[in-house]
Amino acid sequence: MSAAAQPNPFPALTPAQRLHIEIYGYVIVENLLSAAEVNGLKDTLYEIEDRFRTSGQMPGPNCFNTSTTEQFFRIDNLPHLAPTFFDYVTHPRIVGMAQEIIGGPARLQQSDAHIRRPVPDQDGRYGFHRGINPAYDHTENGLYHFSFVKALTNLTDLGPDDGGTTVIAGTHKVPVDVPQEAIVAAAMDDPSMIHQVEAPAGSTLLFYESLIHAAGIIKSQKDRLLILGGYMPTMFQAWNGQEPSAEFVAAAEPRHQALLSGSDRWSWQRQHRSLAMPVHKPSE
DSSP states (O other): OOGGGSOOOSSOSOHHHHHHHHHHSEEEETTOSOHHHHHHHHHHHHHHHHHHHHHOOOSSTTOEEEEESSSEEEEEOOTTTOHHHHHHHTOHHHHHHHHHHHTSOEEEEEEEEEEEOOOTTOOOOOOOBOSSOTTSEEEETTEEEESOEEEEEESSOBOTTBOOOEEETTGGGSOTTSOHHHHHHHHHTOGGGEEEOOBOTTOEEEEETTSOEEOOOBOSSOOEEEEEEEEEETTSOOOTTOOOOHHHHHHSOHHHHHHHHOTTGGGOOOOOOOTTOOOOOOOO
């Protein structure tokens, strides 16, 4: 059975991965995508950029560019643009991991793909930010659950100079009463709190959106490509510009419709886990 045809596993994290994200606010799942999946996504993204730069053509309706500079090309709202994109945001392991952190069925809130290149004369400062208040959480069986989780997969190998996503570990639980500027300043005085992703292509960074994070600084001469899906419980609305068309949702398989549209928002059922619960391994 292909990955796309598998049901979403629950739980989708191992106990060690579960503990890591509990403590640090993120976990790296190496080699989640196959080489073929990575190459398909890279080819799609490069084709979209090339078409845009040569003709100004967008890859489809209801999508938009957050950035089109030479150093940073980003396309947003992905599911309907290419089968490779759709397969990523509906990937059973990715959705399963998101649902474990959320605590129940997920809705796709955000999706985007990036090409980042070295910035000349980079000043070395990180653009640290968090996307949502840490207060949108709940605890069950002693484990932290959160209403917005992201799965970011690097499509290129990331070494120490390749600009992997950079986080201030453990800040996912620090309340907004503590000024972000003070948190960043304190972390910069102790580099052990600043963690940068180094992982082979196809590896996925799963993190709470309350975790303070930033794009890494590329010091090599390599392109950095990534794809990202953001997930929330199905009763939440999609972000502005990320709502799929009714026609696209209706044409999707029933098992994907709630993920795309939140159609089961009135029947959301909590899923329960514990730290020691073993990861679910789908049948081959």
